Amino acid sequence: MPVSLNYLVKRIFWSLLIIIGVIILSYIIIISAPGDPARIWAGNPRGEKAIYAIQKAREELGLDQPLPIQILKYTLQILSGNMGISIEYRVPVVDIIWRGLTATLELLVVSYIIGVSIGILLGVESALRRGSRFDGLMQSLAIILANAPSFWLGIGVIVLLAETIGFTGYGRIDPYIMYQTGFHPITGFYLLDALIQGNFAVFIDVFLRILPPAIVVATYPLGLGLRVSRALIAENLNEDYVRVAVAWGIKRKIVIWKYAFRGAIPSLTQVMGLAFAYSLIDAMIVEVVFGREGLGSIAFSIIGKSDYTLITGLMVTVTIFYILMNTLADILQAIIDPRVKL
Amino acid sequence: MVLAIETENLWIGYMDEEDNILWVVRGVDINVKENEVYCLVGESGCGKSTLGYAIVGILPPYATTKGTLRIMGKEVIVGDTRNYVETRGKLITLIPQNPGKALSPYLVISDQFYYVLNSLYGLDRKDSYKKARELLQIVGLDPEKVLDSYPHELSGGMQQRTAIALALATGAKIVVADEPTSSLDANLRLQLLKLLSRLRDEMGLTILMITHDILSATRICDRIAVMYAGKIVEEAHINEVIEKPMHPYTKMLIDAVPVLGVKKRLVSYLGEPPRPGEYIMGCQFNKRCPKAMKICKVEEPRPVYIGSRRVACWLYSERVENHE
Amino acid sequence: MPTRLRRSSRIAELKTLVKRAWRRRIGFRIGVIIVVFAITMAILGPFIAPYPEEGWGIASPETQLRGPQPPSWEHPFGTDLVGRDMLSRVLVGAGYALMQITIVVVVSLVIGLIVGVLAAYSRGLIERILNYFTELFMAFPAIIIAIALNTFGIRGLFVVIISLIITWWSWYARIAYVYARSIREMEYVTLAELAGLPSYKIIYRHILPNTLTPVIVQAITDTGSVLLEAAAINFLGLGLPPDYPDWGVLVQNGFNYIYSYPWISLIPGFFILLVALGFSLLGDNLREELDPKMRHRWKLWF
Ligand SMILES: Nc1ncnc2c1ncn2[C@@H]1O[C@H](COP(=O)(O)OP(=O)(O)O)[C@@H](O)[C@H]1O
Ligand code: SF4
Ligand SMILES: [Mg+2]
Numbered sequence: 001m002p003v004s005l006n007y008l009v010k011r012i013f014w015s016l017l018i019i020i021g022v023i024i025l026s027y028i029i030i031i032s033a034p035g036d037p038a039r040i041w042a043g044n045p046r047g048e049k050a051i052y053a054i055q056k057a058r059e060e061l062g063l064d065q066p067l068p069i070q071i072l073k074y075t076l077q078i079l080s081g082n083m084g085i086s087i088e089y090r091v092p093v094v095d096i097i098w099r100g101l102t103a104t105l106e107l108l109v110v111s112y113i114i115g116v117s118i119g120i121l122l123g124v125e126s127a128l129r130r131g132s133r134f135d136g137l138m139q140s141l142a143i144i145l146a147n148a149p150s151f152w153l154g155i156g157v158i159v160l161l162a163e164t165i166g167f168t169g170y171g172r173i174d175p176y177i178m179y180q181t182g183f184h185p186i187t188g189f190y191l192l193d194a195l196i197q198g199n200f201a202v203f204i205d206v207f208l209r210i211l212p213p214a215i216v217v218a219t220y221p222l223g224l225g226l227r228v229s230r231a232l233i234a235e236n237l238n239e240d241y242v243r244v245a246v247a248w249g250i251k252r253k254i255v256i257w258k259y260a261f262r263g264a265i266p267s268l269t270q271v272m273g274l275a276f277a278y279s280l281i282d283a284m285i286v287e288v289v290f291g292r293e294g295l296g297s298i299a300f301s302i303i304g305k306s307d308y309t310l311i312t313g314l315m316v317t318v319t320i321f322y323i324l325m326n327t328l329a330d331i332l333q334a335i336i337d338p339r340v341k342l
Numbered sequence: 343m344v345l346a347i348e349t350e351n352l353w354i355g356y357m358d359e360e361d362n363i364l365w366v367v368r369g370v371d372i373n374v375k376e377n378e379v380y381c382l383v384g385e386s387g388c389g390k391s392t393l394g395y396a397i398v399g400i401l402p403p404y405a406t407t408k409g410t411l412r413i414m415g416k417e418v419i420v421g422d423t424r425n426y427v428e429t430r431g432k433l434i435t436l437i438p439q440n441p442g443k444a445l446s447p448y449l450v451i452s453d454q455f456y457y458v459l460n461s462l463y464g465l466d467r468k469d470s471y472k473k474a475r476e477l478l479q480i481v482g483l484d485p486e487k488v489l490d491s492y493p494h495e496l497s498g499g500m501q502q503r504t505a506i507a508l509a510l511a512t513g514a515k516i517v518v519a520d521e522p523t524s525s526l527d528a529n530l531r532l533q534l535l536k537l538l539s540r541l542r543d544e545m546g547l548t549i550l551m552i553t554h555d556i557l558s559a560t561r562i563c564d565r566i567a568v569m570y571a572g573k574i575v576e577e578a579h580i581n582e583v584i585e586k587p588m589h590p591y592t593k594m595l596i597d598a599v600p601v602l603g604v605k606k607r608l609v610s611y612l613g614e615p616p617r618p619g620e621y622i623m624g625c626q627f628n629k630r631c632p633k634a635m636k637i638c639k640v641e642e643p644r645p646v647y648i649g650s651r652r653v654a655c656w657l658y659s660e661r662v663e664n665h666e
Numbered sequence: 667m668p669t670r671l672r673r674s675s676r677i678a679e680l681k682t683l684v685k686r687a688w689r690r691r692i693g694f695r696i697g698v699i700i701v702v703f704a705i706t707m708a709i710l711g712p713f714i715a716p717y718p719e720e721g722w723g724i725a726s727p728e729t730q731l732r733g734p735q736p737p738s739w740e741h742p743f744g745t746d747l748v749g750r751d752m753l754s755r756v757l758v759g760a761g762y763a764l765m766q767i768t769i770v771v772v773v774s775l776v777i778g779l780i781v782g783v784l785a786a787y788s789r790g791l792i793e794r795i796l797n798y799f800t801e802l803f804m805a806f807p808a809i810i811i812a813i814a815l816n817t818f819g820i821r822g823l824f825v826v827i828i829s830l831i832i833t834w835w836s837w838y839a840r841i842a843y844v845y846a847r848s849i850r851e852m853e854y855v856t857l858a859e860l861a862g863l864p865s866y867k868i869i870y871r872h873i874l875p876n877t878l879t880p881v882i883v884q885a886i887t888d889t890g891s892v893l894l895e896a897a898a899i900n901f902l903g904l905g906l907p908p909d910y911p912d913w914g915v916l917v918q919n920g921f922n923y924i925y926s927y928p929w930i931s932l933i934p935g936f937f938i939l940l941v942a943l944g945f946s947l948l949g950d951n952l953r954e955e956l957d958p959k960m961r962h963r964w965k966l967w968f
Contacts, residue, residue, distance in 0.1 A: 021802045029811070033818040130964040139693075143950065147942040149894050151901050152917055152935030159928045234964070240443040243400040244505075246968040247438075248512050249431015251461040255968065258457060262448045281807045285898055289921075300902065303816045311817045319805040326805075338492045339447055359690075403967040430968075 004340070008331055015327040022319040023075045030312045031070075037308045038063055040087055083313035088305045093313035096298060101317065102188030103172060104294035107217060108276070108283045110191070110210050115218035116272055119225025124261060126226065127233035138226060145223035150282050154216045154289035161212060170212075170290045174205050213290040217283050221275055228271050232264035239263060266333045273329020277322040344415045346516050346548040347374040347397060347434075352419065353408035354389070354396050363406055364619045366392045368572035370409075371645075376515075379542060379549045381559040381580070383595065384569035385615055390552045391439070393569075394520045397550065398436045399426030413516065431462050431512040437519035438509075441501035445493040451504055452489040458511045477507040480544075481537060499530045503537070510541070516548045523558055535561045556595045560584060568592045571616050571626040578651040588653045590631045625656065633657060680879050687955045694951035700944025708764040711757035721754030723909040734927045744929040746919055756934055758911040763941060766823070766912075767892045770830040775885050777831075778838025783877060785839070786846035787869055797843065803836035808895050812904040826896050826905035834892060841884050845877045883956060887949025890942035897938045913938050 031037075039045075042057035058064050062073055077084070083093035119142075126138040161167040173190055177183070183202045186193050191210070194203035233256075236242060242259050250259075284296025291297075299314055334340050354367035366389040374380040382390050395401050396411065396419065411419035413429045438444030446454060452467075455474035459465040465473065475485040481503040493501055502522065509517060519538065523531040539562050541547055553559055559566055560580055567577040568591060576589040587593040613630040616622050622629065628638040637656050645654040687694040715721040720729060725748040732749030735741055743752035785796035811829035815821075849855060855872050863871075899905045900914025901921075908915060913934040920930025 017798065018801055018805065021798065022805050025802060025806075029814060033815070034820070128966050130966075143693075143946055144939070144943060147890050147894065147939055147946050149897050149901075149914075149917075149935055149938050149942075151898060152931070152938065155917070155921065155924050155928075155931050155935065159924050159932070162925055238402070240438065240440065241446040243395075244436060244438045244444040245446070245457070247398040247400050247430060247436035248458050248508065249435075249462050249514075250457050252968060254457050254461060258449065258453075259446050262446070265448075278807075281809055285809070285902065288902065299810070299813045303813065303904070304819055306818055308817070311814050315806070315810050315814060318807060318810050322805045322807070337448075339494045399968075401967070403965045426968075 008334065011327060011330055015323055018323050019320055020075060020079075022323065023078050023316055024071050026312050026315040026319065027071055027074050030308050030315070031067075033308070037061060037087070037306070040306045040308075078316055083316070084309040086307055086310040086313075088302050088307040088310060093310050096310065097295070097313050097317050099188060100293065100295040100298045103292065104280065104283050104287060104296065106189045106191060107210060107214055107287065107292070107294065108279055111214040111217035111279065111283065112221055112276060114214060115221030116225045118218075119222040120229045120268070122222075123226040123229030124233050124256070127230040127237070128256065130230075130234060135230075138230075142223040142226040145219040146227075148219060150216055150219070150286050151289050153219060154213065154286050157212050157216055158290070167212075169209055170292065172206065172209060172292050173202065174209075177201055177205050209292075213283075213286045213292065216286050216289075217279060220279055220282055221272065224275050225268075225272060229264065229268060232267055233260055236260040236263040266336045269336060270329045270333040273325055273332065276329075277325035280318065280321060343375070345373045345412070346376045346378070346414060347372065347380075347550060348412040349373075349393075349409065350411075351409040352393070352396070352411055354392050354401070355406050356392075356402070357404045357406055366572055366618050367396070370569075370572075370574055372567055372574065372577070374516075374548060374550055376548050377542070377546055378565065379539075379551060379563045381563035381566045382550065382552045382569055383556050383559050383566055384554065386554055387618070388569045388615060389572040389618075390554075390569055391520055394436075394518045394550070394552050396424075398434055398518050399424070399430045400436070431458070431514055433514050434516040434518065435509045435512045435514040437506055437517055437522045439520040439522070440525055441505040442493070442498065442525065444505055445501060445508075447493055450490055450492055451496075454508060455489075455511055458508060462512055473511065474507070477511055478504070480510070480541070481507045483507070498525055499534075502526060502530075502534060506537070506541075510545070515546060516550070518550045518552070520552045521554065522551070523553070523555070531558065532561070538562060557599050557601065568595065572618070573626065573654065574645070574652070575627070575655065576651070576653045578653075582651060588648075588651065588658060589655050590633050590657075591627050594630075680882070683879070683883075683952060683955055687951050691951045691955070693947050694955075697944050697947030697951065700940060701948060704760060704764065704941045704944060707757060707760035709761070711760045715751075715754035715757040717751040717754040718758070720750040721758035721911055723750070723755070723911055725750055734923070734930065736927075737929055743933045744927070746916075746930050747923065747927070752916075752930065752933055755911045755916055756913070756937055759913045759916060759934065760937070760941075762906070762910065762912045763893060763896075763938070766826055766830075766896045767889055769827055770834060770892050770896070771885055771889050773827075774831050774834035775838050775881070777835040778840075779842045779874070779877070779881060781835070782839040782842025782844075782881075783846045783869060783873055785843050786850050787865065787873060796839075800836045800839045800843070803833060804840065806833050808833045809899060809902070809904070812899045812902075816904045821905070821907065823906060826899050829899065830892060830895060834888070837888070838881060838885065842877050842881050845880050846873050849873050849876045880956065883949055883952045885949075887946055887953065889949070890945040893938060893942045893945070 036054070038054050038058040038061055041061055042050075042053040045053040062070055065073070081094060083097065085091065086093050086096055089096060122138050126135045129135050181199050181201050183194065183197065183199050186196060190206045191203060194200070194206060237260050239260070242255060242263075245255050245259050280295075284294065284299065287294040287296040288300050295314065295318070298310070302310055349370050349372050352367060352370045353365055355363040355365040357363050370393060372380070382393065384390050392401075396405075396407065397413070399418070401407075401424070407419050407422055407424060409419070409421075410417065413433050416428060416433075418424065418426060418429055445451075449457075452471055452474060455477075456465075456467050456470040459470035459473055471489065474489060478485040478488055483500060483503050488496065488500065488504060493504070496504060502525070506522075522538070523534050526534060535558060538549060538551075542549055549562075551559065551563065563580045565577065566580050566583050567574045568583075568589060569575070570591050576583070576587070576592045578588075583592060584596065587596050616626055624637070624639040624641055625631065625634070625643055628634045631638065635656060643654045643656045643659050645652050646659050648658060688698070712718055712721060719726075729745070729749035732745055734747050734749065735745045737744040741751050741753065743756060745751055746755065781796055781800060785793045785800070808829040811832055812825050815825045815829065850873060855868060858868050858872060896905070897914035897917070900912045901918045903918055906912045906915050908919065916934035917931045917938075920927060920932075924931055
């Protein structure tokens, strides 16, 4: 759809509103949960002085103020990049989350590169051979992959690799190789860091460890990419400009990729961008199954610990990530279309 | 002499999802000579475009055919097998109906030229741009303005000229023009028709022009075929038809144009053409025809030849039969 | 595009849709078979289970003695860590699976339809506000909410249901909104409005019935996703307690012993896949039947 700069400005403004709403809602959900954060912050004190300690904690956390003020303060605080101190770990929430986010994103990006590229290739081929046996096979593959629980697939992969080649190396990196080669993370994306430092031993190690979980996470974008690109190509092959290109004797390959597929790119970008946001949760689950560090493992580690700052931070991070990706996908889709004037 | 386009009892239908066939073109015989402008005229929905698509080779996969189509003597359609490998872009090309939709919105014009010229002649980008400049100049456009633009940045008239230049870039000498003027206003329409006539003379083109507008046809055509409900009801030289239309439907079309209609009377031929798939006993036109007779409701008239003309109507068939 | 039709014919439309899909699509037939199979399992499971008490999660000295055993004639799906018959556990678990997804889908669907149709009907500020909240809730993944609830020690079936509803209603609201909006823009609705038909009648007579079919088709497709998410919540230990015969919980039970007793996790997981697949097959095939463009016969024609 052709859109204008005006649309983009509105889209971004709307997203900002949603982000603020998400922060407020997260705060309300957490604050209305049972349990007294101040009491936990004070370390579950007992005895005579408990009341004073809890009162002090309450002031420290700003919980003595009226709710609207609390919410306002919290929103401004998050928007300025401060998520408070983790009750469980006693370090800034932002640091914990950043470390987890880079790990999870690394997994997600690798999965996506695998899933989307294979999915689209198979999807286009499937569209061209619609109704054939290959198409039927691909359709079944796509729908099975889309419905396989990722935690279960993860278990399957672990068992399979252990039984066949005896591979059990999970976690993000082998600390021994890391220590030996003097690898030190810079960006937090280990694959990238290893490349920057020219450290191929670490690169290979990290890559081999990320591959099995990445394949599991990749199943969703693969299945989706297959289905969506098949449908879009089938639709675009009916466009007038494709038929005219055929009438002019343009080669089949060019008609398919430069005409039909080119026309599918904007919608494909949008759908896959949205799915990228959904896949974050998948990556977090698979992480837990494979015992990798990341957002999922962090979330898992504080179950029952009443770490309300960290869980709010996590909630806000995941939802904002979703909104940002969603917005980005919309904007990208618009920008890719040459009919849009910016 | 080899005919540019020749069909023999050509039927074209579309299959629905239950595989019922809906015949849209029903037994068409036409032959277009080289360097001729041949017009196909008829109301919207009568199957003109379908016939045009069958000729250039862009019928959808759920279309089905019967009969024969030959392009420059090569058999392209025989029964339900269609093979356009040697004709698409090589012998025959298309000037599309709606240039706004017919040019890919995602490619700059220069790329679109490159893909055509590269596919057919293996030209590289540089050579294809050179050729594109020539062609754009021929159709009266400024290449520098057009080449780097996306289609949506051009006006409707420019888009249509660009589409013509692209169609000509194939080098094919037979051109099927599907309502090339329908998206343009009256002024541009006339210019475009002049351009097409000029191109025919300069480049030795054969043009099959499809239109619902008989007025446009008179400006450019040598011969005209009038189509109704998937059949050719009359075929003749354009002057003969204007002077003395034989088939009542042709007469109705001409009367509907005030400039051409002899009496300029406001005729109202009631009714609509039969919907595709709808079967009418006898002549398909009998519900709207002011001259309909008894036999018209019983049996469909077969085409008869009267000099160089052809007409399918009981008004004339009877006469021939009486002779025999 | 939906046209003006009475409600009864809308239901008829869904019926013919289903009939046509059944006649023309193998995928749909497979889907129907799987779902019928799942429903049968849910109803009869506890009665046909060879060891019903074990199915419900009760361990006895006898089972303790048995210990984890691989699949055999006696125990086709093997036994779990404390020797309970896995076949019985899986059979009883079907009911839990269907109960969870039915509650979630029905409640979400109702909320979503109400919000979506209201948003589409009331133009202006209310439309914006409702859309705002819809989008707001779409951003919250169910699992994060489940984790948040667990952080404060809230557990059980309640967590599964609430966290899923909190996210899923917004998705249905969005779909209902999109369809209802397109109907709302149609001429006959405007005419009805001009003719002075009261709002509730316009919504009830025109907008709701025309929105229902596509939204229900979507709901069927998504039922598979709801099951996957519910299973993930239970697998992570955020929902039902460890001894419940829920499939996600069963996978969790075997998770720490996958190298030694892989069947404990793999078999229940397969049933999650199967049932989710069944619903997806139903929904997807119905949707393709709704879209006439994909129905035609096809081959690459150039
Ligand atoms: N792709 C198609 N699929 C099914 N039916 C079609 C298709 N294209 C055209 N038709 C039907 O065939 C008939 C003739 O269409 P067309 O050849 O486009 O007529 P014209 O160009 O004379 O207006 C129309 O009634 C139309 O509904
Ligand atoms: S055959 Fe009869 S109905 Fe048909 S056009 Fe001639 S006179 Fe009219
Ligand atoms: Mg046409």
